[in-house]
Amino acid sequence: MSTNSTRVFVARLLGLDVFDPLGDRLGRLRDVVVLDRGPAKPPLVVGLVVEVPGKKRVFVPMTRVTSMEAGQIICTGLVNLRRFEQRGAEMLVVAEMFDRRVILADGSGSATIEDIGMEQARNGDWYVSQLFVRRGHSMSPLRSLRRNETLIVDWNEVYQGGRNEPQSATTFVASHEDLKPADFAEALHEMNDKRRLEVASELQDERLADVLQELPDDDQVQILSSLDLERAADVLEEMDPDDAADLLAELPEEQKEQLLQLMEPEEAEDVRRLMEYEENTAGSIMTPVPVILPPEATVAEALAHVRREELTPALASAIFVCRPPLETPTGRYLGVVHIQQLLRYPPPEALGNIVDTDLEPVSDHAAVSEVARMLATYNLNAVAVVNDAGRLVGAVTVDDVLDQLLPEDWRAQEEEPPQSMTGGARRG
Structure with missing residues (x-):
């Protein structure tokens, strides 16, 4: 080599x-x-x-x-x-040894591993030979000035017991804060049960909610059930209502009702409404809080709304125009304005002048397959969902449909590689 x-x-x-x-x-x-x-x-x-x-x-x-x-x-x-x-x-x-605390064998105190040196033996094997560490607490007052000093030590110059102290869940969360929720969820899914719960408990409510939405059902239930009821309710409030409804549907009836009672009434109402729909209908997978504005609102106001950071790209692609009240279920549904239309008109233009009234909404009882055909036929990212009275009750986005049409365990499935690109068993 x-x-x-x-x-x-x-x-x-x-x-x-x-x-x-x-x-x-x-x-x-x-x-x-x-x-x-x-x-x-x-x-x-x-x-x-x-x-x-x-x-x-x-x-x-x-x-x-x-x-x-x-x-x-x-x-x-x-x-x-x-x-x-x-x-x-x-x-x-990186995931387990970086940031571990070790005890230096010379009696000078503890240190934290920041890097690991490896070298090749004559027989071709590679092994860990050295540690790059940052000195921490000193056991001697005379050495206190050496705190935060970095040094390279041989592997055998630290007490062996120090290496068994696992990387803290807090450190893991901090070192992976830039990961997208889906990538963090993948890392969490691959951990053993104990480690998964330790790391999940260190996440802030909003971050945990985002990550939970990307996990398989079993992992979601395990993590949520490990939290105390107050915190579990707070996390559910941070989740998208449709994802919260799906998760609650996996829980025992008593636990589900306890959590709904602890949630903020408005958040719980959205979730309860979604849970009333039959499975595989537009109402069961819709998002009840899309961007909704009156016909008098201007293009400038609409653009300000779709800039909101918490909106997904699919939800930000459409503004649904309705008569008041603007909370779902709304007043009469008038039509939709697509984001591309907003970019073609001057800021003062009223949405009522540019609304697309030809694109029919779907019924909240429509089958998911019908919604999928609608999205595909008209190349849409989102479609309006109305009740029997013609009031907007939500919107179904393309990612909502994909989640429904893919196999239940799609997040945990592995793509089978082409035989020509593989080389036998992993240890081969």
Whole structure:
């Protein structure tokens, strides 16, 4: 194997592109997998975690890595593209070892791991040889000035017990705060039950709500049931009403009613209304709080409304024009104004002058398949949903329909890779 030096520090490799020998890019390095061999031996480096297109993370054995240069990593083309799953005594360097606290063997106090150095033995195996640490609390007052000092220590220069202290859930949440909810949910789904609940409990209510909406049903129920009732109700209030209704439908009747009673009355009313509809109808999957404005509102007002950060792109694509009251169920539904229309008219123009009255809304009792055809036929991101009295009760977006049409366990399913791109078993 070719390297710029006999020792490589993991943090310098993170984010590097990984290529096959022909120069085709496989993906980007996200973590390193090591095997815990007990306190007497340093961990063995067994492979890399590479994020391939589609945000999927796969395992590349160290036996397939041929070069680790400053700007790239090269491996053989025989890479199994099945999703990476952690096994047995394996540890992830970035996710589990960075930010751990260790006790320095020289008696100078504790330190926090900030980077890990690995090197290759003569037999070709890679192992963890050094730690880059930041000194923390000193056990001696005479050494207090050395607090926050960084230093490189050999693996055997820290007490072995210190390595068993897991990375705190707080640290994990802080170091992954920039992840999109769907990506954070994927990481949460891959954790064991204990770890998943620890990390979930550290999330702020709004962040937890966003992440819950991206998890499979079983994970949602497990996490929500682990919270005290007051906090669970607060998290449900932060969720989109349709997602909150779906989650509550998975809970026992008594628990469901307790949570609804604890929610703010307006939030609970929206959720209760959605739960009254039969499954697989427009009413059961709609969002009851789309952008709704009166015909007197101007283009400028409409643009200000769709700029709201909490709106999804699909919901922001359409403004539904109704007579007061503007809360669902509204007064008479008049029509829709698409965001592209807003961009074509001057700011003072009234929405009533540009509203599309030809596009028919769907009934709240319409089948999901009918809604899907409507969205596909007219290339829409969202469609109005009305009740028998012609009042707007919500909107169905294209992502609502996709969630309904995809298999229930689609979030947990793995894409089967083409045989020509894989190289046998993961440990092969």
